[in-house]
Amino acid sequence: MSWWKENVASRIRHYPGSMEVEKYVYTPGVHGLEQAKALKEGKILGSKCGDTIYVPPLTLCPDHKPGELVEVKGPWRVVTYTVITETMDGRKLEKPEVIAVVKPDDAEGGLIHRVESDQVYIGMEVEPVFKPEAERKGTIDDILYFKPK
Amino acid sequence: MRPNIHVKNKVAVVGAGLTLFRRRMLETPRELAWEAASMALESAGLTLKDIDCIVIGTAPDAFDGVHLNGEYLADGAGGVNKPTVRVYVGGGTGVFVPIAAWWHVASGLCRTVLAVAEEKMSPAHPHPQGVFAYIWDPVLERPLGPNLIWIFALEMRRYMHKCGAKKEDIALVSVKNKANALDHPAAQAAAKITVEDVLNSEVLVWPVNRLDISPVSDGAAALVLASENEARRITDSPVWVEGVGFTLDNTHWYNRELGYPRYVQYAARMAYKMAGIERPWREIDVAEPYDPFDYKELHHIEGLMLARPCEAPKLLKEGHFNRDGDLPTSPSGGLLGVGNPIAAAGVMKVAELFWQLRYEAGARQVKKPVHRGVAQAWGDLMQAGTVIVLGN
Numbered sequence: 001m002s003w004w005k006e007n008v009a010s011r012i013r014h015y016p017g018s019m020e021v022e023k024y025v026y027t028p029g030v031h032g033l034e035q036a037k038a039l040k041e042g043k044i045l046g047s048k049c050g051d052t053i054y055v056p057p058l059t060l061c062p063d064h065k066p067g068e069l070v071e072v073k074g075p076w077r078v079v080t081y082t083v084i085t086e087t088m089d090g091r092k093l094e095k096p097e098v099i100a101v102v103k104p105d106d107a108e109g110g111l112i113h114r115v116e117s118d119q120v121y122i123g124m125e126v127e128p129v130f131k132p133e134a135e136r137k138g139t140i141d142d143i144l145y146f147k148p149k
Numbered sequence: 150m151r152p153n154i155h156v157k158n159k160v161a162v163v164g165a166g167l168t169l170f171r172r173r174m175l176e177t178p179r180e181l182a183w184e185a186a187s188m189a190l191e192s193a194g195l196t197l198k199d200i201d202c203i204v205i206g207t208a209p210d211a212f213d214g215v216h217l218n219g220e221y222l223a224d225g226a227g228g229v230n231k232p233t234v235r236v237y238v239g240g241g242t243g244v245f246v247p248i249a250a251w252w253h254v255a256s257g258l259c260r261t262v263l264a265v266a267e268e269k270m271s272p273a274h275p276h277p278q279g280v281f282a283y284i285w286d287p288v289l290e291r292p293l294g295p296n297l298i299w300i301f302a303l304e305m306r307r308y309m310h311k312c313g314a315k316k317e318d319i320a321l322v323s324v325k326n327k328a329n330a331l332d333h334p335a336a337q338a339a340a341k342i343t344v345e346d347v348l349n350s351e352v353l354v355w356p357v358n359r360l361d362i363s364p365v366s367d368g369a370a371a372l373v374l375a376s377e378n379e380a381r382r383i384t385d386s387p388v389w390v391e392g393v394g395f396t397l398d399n400t401h402w403y404n405r406e407l408g409y410p411r412y413v414q415y416a417a418r419m420a421y422k423m424a425g426i427e428r429p430w431r432e433i434d435v436a437e438p439y440d441p442f443d444y445k446e447l448h449h450i451e452g453l454m455l456a457r458p459c460e461a462p463k464l465l466k467e468g469h470f471n472r473d474g475d476l477p478t479s480p481s482g483g484l485l486g487v488g489n490p491i492a493a494a495g496v497m498k499v500a501e502l503f504w505q506l507r508y509e510a511g512a513r514q515v516k517k518p519v520h521r522g523v524a525q526a527w528g529d530l531m532q533a534g535t536v537i538v539l540g541n
Binding site for chain 1: 186
């Protein structure tokens with residue numbers, strides 16, 4: 001157990017300091033707004049640069065030009081994965097969580113997301129599960145997880 | 150009698166681009182960088198394929214709220230799969246970006262460089278002042294609960310005392326620069342104001358009022374630099390980098406004479422020596438001194454040896470630094486008028502010299518004929534001075 005997990009700042013010699021920035025309010029960007037709209041509609045976008053589609057959609061194609069946004073349909077496959085058993089502060093999770101890189105067959109790149117399966121393997125075919133439409137906010141969390149097909 | 154150092158290649162600026170400067174832009178850092186970079190490339194008639202190396206400049210990661218911000222926006226700046234480097238010396242970064250680009254080309258390492266500076270100050274809430282708080286010493290200074298403007302209030306008061314300058318003398322800088330910016334298409338804080346408006350605006354940290362100070366901004370700016378051979382192929386009117394200089398003083402800013410920016414003078418001497426300039430007050434035709442605060446322009450004019458110490462307020466009153474004066478300063482409108490997205494603001498100043506020296510500044514073009522210009526930025530705890538001399 002590391003000292004920071006026990007919260008023992010009072011026992012070490014120090015000068016106090018705190019972050020004065022409470023939060024960041026990031027702008028979505030011209031490109032990001034389109035992605036947000038698509039997620040609300042239950043779609044995942046990629047950007048088409050020449051003959052190649054990139055996921056997540058690159059802001060800029062390798063030729064330094066903005067690509068055309070197109071929907072990516074999959075099927076998606078697990079490229080690699082890890083299993084999370086405890087939280088940052090050492091609390092045991094009730095159920096281990098699978099985090100994976102998933103790649104659609106029709107595009108380059110991939111997404112990092114949760115996979116809901118206790119029998120995950122590399123190459124496993126998966127598909128996205130979205131939140132109910134009313135609850136979607138246009139963020140990556142609108143995808144709940146990927147589940148085996 | 151120049152250059153006074155050996156360089157493999159002479160270096161020219163051949164293109165420039167600039168986004169709008171605004172309090173909050175929709176675009177992400179990489180989209181802003183892309184916009185400025187594309188404009189600079191287009192103005193030089195080049196594409197990214199013609200560029201050998203990339204130099205990126207952006208001030209603390211904490212403004213954009215992205216760690217390794219230079220790498221984050223590299224694809225926008227055209228830096229993916231190319232030799233790319235980010236440079237950073239606080240507020241001095243803007244002028245340090247073309248300086249770094251200069252040595253990339255002068256050394257023979259690269260023939261063409263795309264130099265991109267970006268800053269997005271709007272994400273940090275409640276105010277980017279929260280980020281500036283971290284430049285203070287955590288042991289000796291932060292327990293007092295300072296904010297950035299304290300430094301400038303202390304320095305401005307010292308300058309006023311040492312030089313006998315009055316608030317109304319200093320306010321003239323803000324009046325001049327904000328009026329100059331009326332002709333700048335990217336400007337955020339252009340305005341026709343009077344000295345009374347400045348004096349009557351809200352006191353932030355006495356003696357600094359709201360209109361004494363540049364705004365918080367998002368924006369990006371870019372330049373294309375090339376070796377002599379390439380430059381002559383690209384354009385008929387290259388603008389040569391004749392001298393560069395940079396100096397760092399220590400962080401104990403209150404241990405030095407605040408009325409005179411010694412670190413700027415050292416950087417200026419380095420740049421002037423390289424450019425073969427002995428009497429800058431006569432040999433420089435147009436200047437873009439760093440003006441995040443109005444007194445700072447006067448302070449830096451003196452540091453750049455364009456006026457004797459304490460002489461700048463008098464010359465300003467006589468119209469010496471106006472756009473139609475003998476030595477126009479901040480004809481762009483400066484940070485006070487155009488805006489202050491930190492690193493991008495410095496590149497904006499160098500871009501202004503580029504346009505002035507090519508007689509492409511339109512309504513902002515200074516009245517006198519121009520051969521040489523100097524741009525300068527300053528950063529950190531009033532300790533980093535960066536200076537570049539351009540000539541046509």
